[in-house]
Amino acid sequence: MTQWLILFFKEQKEMLKNYKWIWVPLVFMVLGVMQPVSSYYLPEILEKVGGLPEGAVFEIPVPTAQEVLVSILGQYSQLGILILVLATMGIVSSERSSGSFVMILVKPVSFTSYITAKWASISLFAITSLLLGxxxxxxxxxxxxxxxxxxxxLLGVGVYAIWLTFIMTVVLLFSSFLKSIGAIAFLSLGSTMLLSILTGLFQKWxxxxxxxxxxxxxxxIITGSGADYFWLSLLVTVAIIAALLLLTINIFKRKELVS
Structure with missing residues (x-):
C-alpha cells in the first residue's frame, strides 16, 4: 500500500508541477459560471447589441435554476471533456516516450500498482475539477x-462524475499502448463521442x-430521480470501468515484457 501511495502522490506532484491542478479547475469554473450569468443577462445583452426591429418586443423567459444546472453539465460534456482528455492523454505515453517509466518498473513495482495509481490520480483530478467548477x-x-x-x-453531479471516470479510464487505456498523444486524444474523444451518438440513436437497445x-x-437534477434503467446503467458502467482497468494492466504488462 505504501508503494501505491508513493506512485499516486508522484502523479499528483507531477500535475501540480505542470500547473494542471490550477488551470483545469479554473477553466471549469469559468465554463460553469458563464452559463447562469449569460442566461440571466441574455435579454440585456441582446438589447445592447441591437439587431431587433424598432418597437419589436422579444421576451426571453429566464430559465429555472434546475435548467441552468443541467445546461452547465452540457457545457462540461463538450469543452470540459475535451480539456480533461488533453490534460491527461500523456499520463502513460509520455513516460514511455521518455523512458522514465523504466526507472520505476525496474524497482519492485507491480504493473497493477503503476496503472491503478495513474487511474486513481487522473480520476481524482477530473472529479475534483468537475466539483469545484x-x-x-x-x-x-x-x-x-x-x-x-x-x-x-449533488447526486446528479455525482452520477456525472462516474461518466467522467469512465472517460478517464478510456484515456488511460489508449495511453498505455500508444505513443502518439494525438492518436490518444483522437481515439479517446472519438470512442466516447461515438458511444454517445450510438446511445442516442439506439436508446431502445x-x-x-x-x-x-x-x-x-x-x-x-430536474426531477430528483434517474431515468429508466438508471441502476442498470450505473452498474454496467462500474463493471466496464473495472474491465477496462484489467485490460489496460494486461496490455501494458505484455507490451513492456515483450519490449
Missing amino acids: YLFAAYYTYILMGKFAFIDM LYWSPARLSTHSHSI
Whole structure:
C-alpha cells in the first residue's frame, strides 16, 4: 500500500508541477459560471447589441435554476471533456516516450500498482475539477436564478462524475499502448463521442450504456430521480470501468515484457 501511495502522490506532484491542478479547475469554473450569468443577462445583452426591429418586443423567459444546472453539465460534456482528455492523454505515453517509466518498473513495482495509481490520480483530478467548477457555478445559479434542491444537485453531479471516470479510464487505456498523444486524444474523444451518438440513436437497445449516465444526471437534477434503467446503467458502467482497468494492466504488462 505504501508503494501505491508513493506512485499516486508522484502523479499528483507531477500535475501540480505542470500547473494542471490550477488551470483545469479554473477553466471549469469559468465554463460553469458563464452559463447562469449569460442566461440571466441574455435579454440585456441582446438589447445592447441591437439587431431587433424598432418597437419589436422579444421576451426571453429566464430559465429555472434546475435548467441552468443541467445546461452547465452540457457545457462540461463538450469543452470540459475535451480539456480533461488533453490534460491527461500523456499520463502513460509520455513516460514511455521518455523512458522514465523504466526507472520505476525496474524497482519492485507491480504493473497493477503503476496503472491503478495513474487511474486513481487522473480520476481524482477530473472529479475534483468537475466539483469545484460545478459548485462555483451552482452558487451563481442560486444567486441569480433562485433556490434548487441541493441534494439532487449533488447526486446528479455525482452520477456525472462516474461518466467522467469512465472517460478517464478510456484515456488511460489508449495511453498505455500508444505513443502518439494525438492518436490518444483522437481515439479517446472519438470512442466516447461515438458511444454517445450510438446511445442516442439506439436508446431502445443501449439503455444500459455508460453514455446514458449523462441523461440520468440531468434527470436527477430536474426531477430528483434517474431515468429508466438508471441502476442498470450505473452498474454496467462500474463493471466496464473495472474491465477496462484489467485490460489496460494486461496490455501494458505484455507490451513492456515483450519490449
